Structure formats: C-alpha cells, structure tokens
Amino acid sequence: MTSSIHVDVWSDIACPWCYIGKRKFEAGLAAFAGADDVTVTYHSFELSPDTPVDFEGSAVDFLAQHKGMPREQVDQMLRQVTTIASDVGLDYDFDSVRQTKTLLAHQALHFAREHGMQLELVERLFAAYFEEGRHVGKVDELVALGAEVGLEPDALRAALDKGTYAAAVQADIAQARAYGIQGVPFYVIGGKYGVSGAQRPEVFTQALEQVRAEAVEAR
C-alpha cells in the first residue's frame, strides 16, 4: 500500500510564472511513478494587492505606473516570459491581459475546491487571464468561467456575492506569510520540502521521489 503525497501550491492567477510553473510541475509529476497517489491543493496568494479591480491600460502600463519600472525593461521582461511560456505550450498575450485584483478569483477557487473542481478552475482562470484577455476580477466573468468547468453558476455567484470564502483566502495568505513565502509560485511537497519558482520538471520529480522514499523508510 502506498500513502498519498500532498502538494500545496501558493500561486496567483495574475502570476505568469505560476502558469508556467504549473506546466513544469505537471511534467515533473507525470514522470513520477506514484503520480496517482499525489494530491494537489492550490492556495491563495495576492501577488500585487495594490491592483485595482479595473485598470485601464496594458500590462506594460501597469508595471510602469504601479511598480515604477522603465517601460523598456518591462517590454523586454514580458517578451522573455512570453517566449518561455511558449516553450511549455502556453500562448501568452500580454497585450490583451486585463490587470485586475484577484481576491474574487481566489474565492472562486476555494468554492471550486469544496466542489472537487479546483484544478479545473485553476487551469481555466490562468488561460482566461493570460491567453484570452478575460477579466477575472468580476463576478459575472468568474461565474461564466466556473460554469465552463462544471460549477453550479447560481451557487458560485451567491458565494462570491456573500464573500463566503473571503476568510479562507486570507487564511491562505496568512499561511504563506507564516512560511515566509515572498513570491510565487511556491510549492510545499509532502509538508516538508519547499520549491520556489517555476523550476525544471526534474526538481519536482526528485522532491516527490524523496518524500516517497522517506515514507517507505519510516515504515
């Protein structure tokens, strides 16, 4: 009998390295012999709390205005990230990205978790944000995207309107703070190994193998 391995992932929908990291983690997991025994939970992290729900402008405008970065530097950074995303099969379109506050999206992910569809919604929200220019900061859009993965629209809308999962989102953020997590993506594998950033797939495979080996030794 094999015991399951839990992987906790802190990420934000508005984090380009998080979607890239998701693909790399998935590749690393696929190479792990015990992949069927791995469970994954996504946790909330607000990458840029000063982002308004509605920002009129591009990703370049946002980083230049809110982070004080030179536009040329931002342009270069986003071009590089787009190329790296392409290498893992993602089609980033920063010209169409709608910068927004992601707290509501995180609440939707908690709702999806309770209904057993968090992984589906994580994937849908990342694609909507980075590839399709969808606005993931508004209830109507989140309900529509949730419905696409099979979530019950009225129940999701009610949860978002009431802020049912607002405290759970804050608990995730507090947990990240307790770990000392400064940036995302951040993975906690087996409650023991931390992996920071969009690492190579082999890093995830090796960490999973290490956790499994230690579990066998402990028996």
Next chain:
Amino acid sequence: MSEQPVAAFPPPAGLAMAGEAEAGVCVDGVCAVPSPEEDAEPAD
C-alpha cells in the same frame, strides 16, 4: 493527480528547500526572468 480533500494544511514548520536557488518567480507584482546560467545551475 487528484485534489486533496478540504482541510489539511501543511504544518507551518521550517521547510527544506529543493531546486535551483533562482528560478522564475514573481515578487510584489514583478516577475523577473532569471538568467539562463542561473536557471540551469545551482547558485553557490
């Protein structure tokens, strides 16, 4: 791969870090690109 049932947070104890010292990560809204050398080899 499946989802973990609700509950079960990892313990807030110290973590042993795995992987390269520098990889693609976003901090405070800025998502810097590590140099290829840094991405490929562990930092000293």
